[in-house]
Amino acid sequence: MSEQASREPSAVRAAQPAAATGSTAPISVHGVGVTLVRAAIIGGFLLLWELASGRWIEPFLISSPSRIFWSLYAGFRDGDLFQHTWVTFIEIAIGFPIGAFAGISLGYAFGRSRVLAEIFEPIIIALNGIPRTAVAPLFIVWLGIGLWSKVGVVFLLTFFLNFFNTYSGMRQMDHEYVDLANLMGVKGWKLTLKVIFPAISPYVFTGIRTSIPFAVIGAIVGEFVAATEGVGFFIRMSAGIFKTADVFVGIIVLMIMVIVMDKVAEAIEKRALRWQSQTEHIQIQA
Amino acid sequence: MSDLAQTAAQSAQAQADAVIRVENVSKLFRTPSEGTISALQEVSMEIGHSEFVTVVGPSGCGKSTLLKLIAGFSAPSSGRILFQGEEVRGLNTKTGYVPQESKLFPWLTVEENVGFGLDAKRYSRADRERQVSQFINLAGLAGFEKYYPAQLSGGMSKRASIVRALAYEPPVILMDEPFGPLDAQTRMVLQDELLKICERKRQTIVFVTHDLVEAVALADRVVVMTHRPGRIKDIINVTMARPRNIFEIHRQDGFDEAYGRLWNIFRHELMTKAH
Numbered sequence: 069m070s071e072q073a074s075r076e077p078s079a080v081r082a083a084q085p086a087a088a089t090g091s092t093a094p095i096s097v098h099g100v101g102v103t104l105v106r107a108a109i110i111g112g113f114l115l116l117w118e119l120a121s122g123r124w125i126e127p128f129l130i131s132s133p134s135r136i137f138w139s140l141y142a143g144f145r146d147g148d149l150f151q152h153t154w155v156t157f158i159e160i161a162i163g164f165p166i167g168a169f170a171g172i173s174l175g176y177a178f179g180r181s182r183v184l185a186e187i188f189e190p191i192i193i194a195l196n197g198i199p200r201t202a203v204a205p206l207f208i209v210w211l212g213i214g215l216w217s218k219v220g221v222v223f224l225l226t227f228f229l230n231f232f233n234t235y236s237g238m239r240q241m242d243h244e245y246v247d248l249a250n251l252m253g254v255k256g257w258k259l260t261l262k263v264i265f266p267a268i269s270p271y272v273f274t275g276i277r278t279s280i281p282f283a284v285i286g287a288i289v290g291e292f293v294a295a296t297e298g299v300g301f302f303i304r305m306s307a308g309i310f311k312t313a314d315v316f317v318g319i320i321v322l323m324i325m326v327i328v329m330d331k332v333a334e335a336i337e338k339r340a341l342r343w344q345s346q347t348e349h350i351q352i353q354a
Numbered sequence: 355m356s357d358l359a360q361t362a363a364q365s366a367q368a369q370a371d372a373v374i375r376v377e378n379v380s381k382l383f384r385t386p387s388e389g390t391i392s393a394l395q396e397v398s399m400e401i402g403h404s405e406f407v408t409v410v411g412p413s414g415c416g417k418s419t420l421l422k423l424i425a426g427f428s429a430p431s432s433g434r435i436l437f438q439g440e441e442v443r444g445l446n447t448k449t450g451y452v453p454q455e456s457k458l459f460p461w462l463t464v465e466e467n468v469g470f471g472l473d474a475k476r477y478s479r480a481d482r483e484r485q486v487s488q489f490i491n492l493a494g495l496a497g498f499e500k501y502y503p504a505q506l507s508g509g510m511s512k513r514a515s516i517v518r519a520l521a522y523e524p525p526v527i528l529m530d531e532p533f534g535p536l537d538a539q540t541r542m543v544l545q546d547e548l549l550k551i552c553e554r555k556r557q558t559i560v561f562v563t564h565d566l567v568e569a570v571a572l573a574d575r576v577v578v579m580t581h582r583p584g585r586i587k588d589i590i591n592v593t594m595a596r597p598r599n600i601f602e603i604h605r606q607d608g609f610d611e612a613y614g615r616l617w618n619i620f621r622h623e624l625m626t627k628a629h
Binding site: 242244245247248249250251252253254258262263266267269341342343344 | 425426427445446447449450451453457459460461462470471473502503504522
């Protein structure tokens with residue numbers, strides 16, 4: 069390798085990234101400072117909250133960090149919170165992959181077939197104009213108050229984001245890669261697997277990761293409308309009887325769910341897109 | 355025109371075993387802003403087996419378009435292109451294409467990129483590995499097999515891009531200003547390597563460039579094109595002996611003569627454009 073490096077000065081530059089990928093960057097003073105300030109802000113906020121509760125603001129309005137912590141502990145100790153979390157998780161675990169898969173597939177198909185895109189694009193855009201959570205009651209009517217109505221709402225919210233991201237990836241993909249691959253005799257499913265999917269994968273991952281919070285929203289909205297179990301049901305019931313601490317417990321559980329799912333997706337994305345020097349991830353806020 | 359006879363003889367010979375025949379090819383583009391643009395007008399030429407032809411001309415003269423037509427990326431508006439006697443319809447998979455930017459597949463390693471064209475060609479695994487490592491060595495990329503294109507320097511990507519087209523051994527390689535964006539030093543090293551590879555493999559190459567020195571240094575024949583609409587202005591034979599030394603190309607017999615003629619044509623082009 070040193071021989072090549074001496075032949076061309078710029079080869080030295082190339083040798084660096086490979087060496088750097090294995091080791092993590094040393095902890096800097098700057099990094100420690102940032103972490104400390106962040107911890108201080110969060111700690112200060114929780115302390116203020118704790119102090120405010122019962123002194124300046126009624127506890128049933130804002131609860132308090134300590135009450136929330138004990139409710140969380142009690143909820144999982146008694147097992148019913150486990151059950152609610154599990155139910156919501158299953159709704160997402162079924163609806164999200166199906167929705168993502170359908171969205172990605174259709175986005176791909178539209179990108180490959182101009183006729184298909186011409187026929188269906190206006191329809192899809194019109195359907196996208198529907199505020200999707202408003203359809204949730206309809207799903208209850210169609211699919212009952214059990215699991216499948218929530219799966220339906222999760223599917224709906226996941227589908228469109230994945231569809232639009234994949235489709236825009238197909239449209240913005242550098243077509244010269246496809247031409248080159250074709251010229252080298254690569255076509256059909258091999259072309260899809262070895263060229264098109266890798267080329268659009270940054271878009272696909274953006275779709276998947278932005279749709280994760282929406283999948284959770286879908287499940288919760290479904291449970292708000294009509295349900296007998298699930299975290300959304302738990303939050304609504306707790307609010308109904310002014311168990312504010314439990315409302316926050318439900319919110320925390322959902323937050324953790326989103327974070328865990330996003331971390332898993334992020335790890336998969338990093339592995340799949342390791343060929344990129346850095347990945348750009350755009351988070352679209354609801 | 356003392357070498358008219360020579361040109362005629364050469365073209366007759368080229369016609370006999372022409373790999374590529376371009377016959378009265380025109381190409382029109384429709385653009386929203388400028389209406390219809392004529393990129394190529396009535397272009398005819400022959401390229402013989404194991405011939406190194408460079409195409410020079412000002413930017414926008416349709417030289418890249420000509421390459422794309424030969425590769426079959428798009429069809430001529432009129433006229434036709436014959437490849438080994440058969441008309442090019444659709445992609446011409448018997449050509450290798452080296453685009454302006456390297457266009458290595460960024461998600462594949464150097465090794466996978468170089469081997470990309472081999473998969474479709476039913477090489478046995480052992481043959482494939484031998485072929486890939488041979489061409490990686492040829493490009494001076496040994497040790498960088500597992501690197502991704504984003505980790506390579508410009509010169510290295512360029513070399514990888516060239517051997518990717520060479521590795522599956524298409525009869526003709528088309529190169530679209532492959533050394534354009536490189537610095538002068540890297541450029542010379544790569545020209546030297548390309549010459550060595552071609553002289554060894556007896557590869558047929560059509561090489562588009564806007565650099566007159568490069569055009570003369572590499573070529574058996576230089577095709578000179580005019581400003582839009584692209585037409586062939588002249589074809590110059592380069593009689594320099596091979597193997598050539600790119601680093602001292604100015605001192606080689608035949609360079610001055612060919613370069614002088616080329617420059618005369620371009621000087622005329624520039625003058626007429628200025629008026």
